[in-house]
Amino acid sequence: MPFSASALLPIIMLAIAGFLAVPAIMAFVRSWKAKEDLERRLERRESRPAVQEESRNDTRIGRAVIGLANRATPSNEDAVSEVRAKLLLAGFTNPSAVGRYYIARIACVVLPQLALLVALPHLGGFSKQHLIMLSIGLIIAGLLAPDMLVSRRTKARQQQCSAGFPDMMDLMVACVEAGLSLDASVQRVGEELELRHPIIAGHMKKLSLELRAGKARKNAWRAFADRMSIEEASSLATMLRQAEEMGTSLGQTLRVFSADMRKRRILMAEEKAMALPAKLTLPLIIFVFPVLLGVLILPAVVKVQGAL
Template sequence: MNPTLLIGIGGMTLFLVPLCAIPIMTLLRRRKRLKQRLLAVRQTDGIVADTGVTRAKAPPLVASVASLGFAVVRTGLLSKRTLTELEQTLQAGGFRGGSGLGLFVGSKMLLVVILPVIAFVLLGHVHMRPILHIGAVGAAAVIGLLSPDYVIRNMRQKYLKAVERGLADALDMMIICAEAGLALEAAIRRVGIEIVHAHPKLAEELSITSGELNMISDSRVALTNMGARTGLVSLRRLGGTLVQTIQYGTPLSVALRTLATELRQETLTRYEEKAARLPVLLTVPMILFILPCVFLIVAGPIAVQVIQKFRH
């Protein structure tokens, strides 16, 4: 079989994976933006309880995929531990609500079936060994099974980076609220409202924490859940610091100012580490692209003169 044709078929199969995922992810982002806008309006108006706002109806494609996923979940093929881990992973990536788990499982099932069928159809008219044909179809099934995990992993990393990026600014605003005389619950709620335009992901986490503080009698549980939802070390430290201020009576502004200084110092340290890695990362491009040009300029005229002398 022609290797060029095989490479082209493999590239086409890899291209179809994000092509199938793009429409679903676009619909999810639109729905998430709508939910964030509704949440911002409700917070701005000072509404904490349910105001009767109806949820946006899911698009037909998303609803169908989610229904398929929930049907698979109800069969019992996945253990409770696996389902719990999946829900925690989706929540840490910003997917909260009833359809996240079903959409994830359903997309896996669809891609496991669709991609091998596409690979089988594309390779049907290609003359190749049966073992290679079976291997290509199996590789397409593996890609379809693992591609949702890859997409969710990338979205989770982007979500956590967005949350951590605005945490220092949120702490500065909480310090201002604490020094102005606001209580802890009111400070968290106010910061979540004010920071929604600059850091919407962090505002969502603070809004959830504010709601739990209003509903749960023990505020320490709500503050601990703030770090447990995402798994971020910085949010865990913030929750632990707030719990200590409640338990031991430490001044809130002093504790928050210390934590904000530590977070900014850690951010600066990470930037310095990345800057220190640049000389090492630039070594390979310099060897591949710069040194050959230098050798050509330095040794090129000498090589031309030597060649001319040998010709004479």
């Protein structure tokens, strides 16, 4: 019995969604055996099986999610490193964040297609072309949604770091001029900013741990700038490296840099204030001008109609 076009439409949509999910499924299959062997070796080396079994029962759902996320991670190290760096900038520091990211991408492509398939009997008023366009639009939106979410979160974190960076520099100058070393100042500033600027406080605490672990100061500050991914942090890392190489006064250098940060904040506020009239021009023309025109012309229109 020949199939109608409406009956073939769900099959076509599922085929497209399955085709787009093929790369992730192939990566899942490739990494399954290696991850399973690694988990088996780690289980053999566990010295306390009873405690391990109890913790597994307590967090069975969490372990299942983490295991699925780890298996969904592709085996290409370059792609994994790129995605991990992007997720770190967005604040996703969990070791299984990469796997969860790929699971989210697959779910954002497949689940809308399944929902459309379930709702298809109730969409009889739509033509076949509209349903195909809707399916393609859902696929495109599912592919772009995780990246858009990560990019938006990264941008928001960068804005928060830029807004709180002058406060961090003021505290750094106060600590250094009070007699603390640079490493101790980093730890103190991280504690002070925990409530006001928690993102910067987290970066400062990680920087303090790296310095205490023996990492070179210029490398630690460069990693700090890379994690924050803002221009101010890069300038600070470069300035501290140059001050250390040339032997200049650290307190004076930080004071000058802090003054520059305060001036930059004032200039940014003035820039936003000067751009406000230009941004208000279009809303005023669209919403205020017609109302004002009606208030001015309406009495004259009423008088003309009364005279006629």
